[in-house]
Amino acid sequence: MRRRAGMPSLxxxxxxxxxxxxxxxxxxxxxxxxxxxxxxxxxxxxQQQVTQWLEAGQLDADTQAQVEALWSSDEQAQTNDTLLDMxxxxxxxxxxxxxxxVETCAAPRVSVQLPDIAWLTDEGTAxxxxxxxxxxxxxxxxxxxxxxxxxxxxKSLEPxxxxxxxxxxxxxxxxxxxxxxxxPGLSVLARLxxxxxxxxxxxxxxARLMQADLEGxxxxxxxxxxxxxxxxxxRLDLGRAGDKVRAVEDGVIASLDKLIDEMEKQQQxxxxxxxRAGGQPGQQPVxxxxxxxxxxxxxxxxxxxxxxxxxxxxxxxxxHERQEALQQIGKEFPAHYxxxxxxxxxxxxxxxxxxxxx
Numbered sequence: 001m002r003r004r005a006g007m008p009s010l011x012x013x014x015x016x017x018x019x020x021x022x023x024x025x026x027x028x029x030x031x032x033x034x035x036x037x038x039x040x041x042x043x044x045x046x047q048q049q050v051t052q053w054l055e056a057g058q059l060d061a062d063t064q065a066q067v068e069a070l071w072s073s074d075e076q077a078q079t080n081d082t083l084l085d086m087x088x089x090x091x092x093x094x095x096x097x098x099x100x101x102v103e104t105c106a107a108p109r110v111s112v113q114l115p116d117i118a119w120l121t122d123e124g125t126a127x128x129x130x131x132x133x134x135x136x137x138x139x140x141x142x143x144x145x146x147x148x149x150x151x152x153x154x155k156s157l158e159p160x161x162x163x164x165x166x167x168x169x170x171x172x173x174x175x176x177x178x179x180x181x182x183x184p185g186l187s188v189l190a191r192l193x194x195x196x197x198x199x200x201x202x203x204x205x206x207a208r209l210m211q212a213d214l215e216g217x218x219x220x221x222x223x224x225x226x227x228x229x230x231x232x233x234x235r236l237d238l239g240r241a242g243d244k245v246r247a248v249e250d251g252v253i254a255s256l257d258k259l260i261d262e263m264e265k266q267q268q269x270x271x272x273x274x275x276r277a278g279g280q281p282g283q284q285p286v287x288x289x290x291x292x293x294x295x296x297x298x299x300x301x302x303x304x305x306x307x308x309x310x311x312x313x314x315x316x317x318x319x320h321e322r323q324e325a326l327q328q329i330g331k332e333f334p335a336h337y338x339x340x341x342x343x344x345x346x347x348x349x350x351x352x353x354x355x356x357x358x
Contacts, residue, residue, distance in 0.1 A: 036195035038159035105140035
């Protein structure tokens with residue numbers, strides 16, 4: 001069975017070489033040792049679960065021999081990183097519905113229609129089959145960027161339910177990271193890294209990066225807003241345009257309004273401070289004109305009434321005022337943020353109305 005490539009350790013070493021001989025019999029105090037809340041099963045433990053499931057299923061002799069050959073053909077391949085795929089191959093050989101799901105998860109998605117997996121939530125399906133195939137399916141959904149559907153499959157699973165607990169926690173963390181769920185993401189990552197030495201190197205490396213990224217993410221910051229915009233684009237590209245997408249859109253608009261209001265207040269405060277100091281920000285003090293010298297007027301002197309719109313949201317601002325606000329954001333933040341905001345509203349203008357009608 002073809003396996004899809006997984007996604008891409010810090011180990012704290014306390015070394016006191018001169019004292020090794022003296023402290024050879026010293027053991028760390030158990031009260032200060034934090035044990036991981038999960039641990040990966042061994043290949044022997046997994047094989048025992050497979051055997052118990054096979055015995056309960058009363059398989060025919062040919063299928064039994066096929067499965068036994070799978071587990072005895074290559075003992076070197078039986079590692080924590082391959083056990084899930086070996087279990088999937090075992091279930092595929094014995095269960096037609098499992099075979100169809102495993103084949104789906106072994107290839108890129110070619111249809112908007114997802115496979116029918118209602119039988120995986122049926123209490124009549126053996127937990128060994130149900131839990132591990134949900135993990136396999138959830139992993140595939142993450143790889144296909146279907147994060148909402150992946151979360152639905154993975155959220156109720158616990159490390160003790162599956163043969164690859166590291167993969168379960170890792171893909172749960174990826175889902176929360178990509179959906180900008182900061183606190184749930186950090187919680188899952190902390191749990192994953194409790195047993196860092198047992199993780200594949202790519203899991204540990206990416207987990208550390210995601211952890212540092214979420215720790216530095218500030219709620220309602222422009223970075224936070226930009227990521228939510230990206231999530232909206234992803235959903236629209238997948239044909240998702242329901243209540244959840246509209247809720248994210250409304251949240252983005254509210255956050256942008258709040259950010260713009262804060263920037264306007266900062267500007268007003270700066271202008272007031274400059275006025276108290278006797279000048280405008282960034283300008284040199286101007287000497288008063290002599291009484292005998294008339295002031296040259298270059299402007300027409302007309303004051304235009306500026307429409308302020310209503311309070312329903314950013315999307316209803318007149319185009320020229322929206323552009324002014326974008327220009328102001330461009331002055332305060334790096335250019336790529338401004339480009340991202342412009343692209344977002346351009347996409348909403350082009351695609352948003354069509355998406356809402358679906």
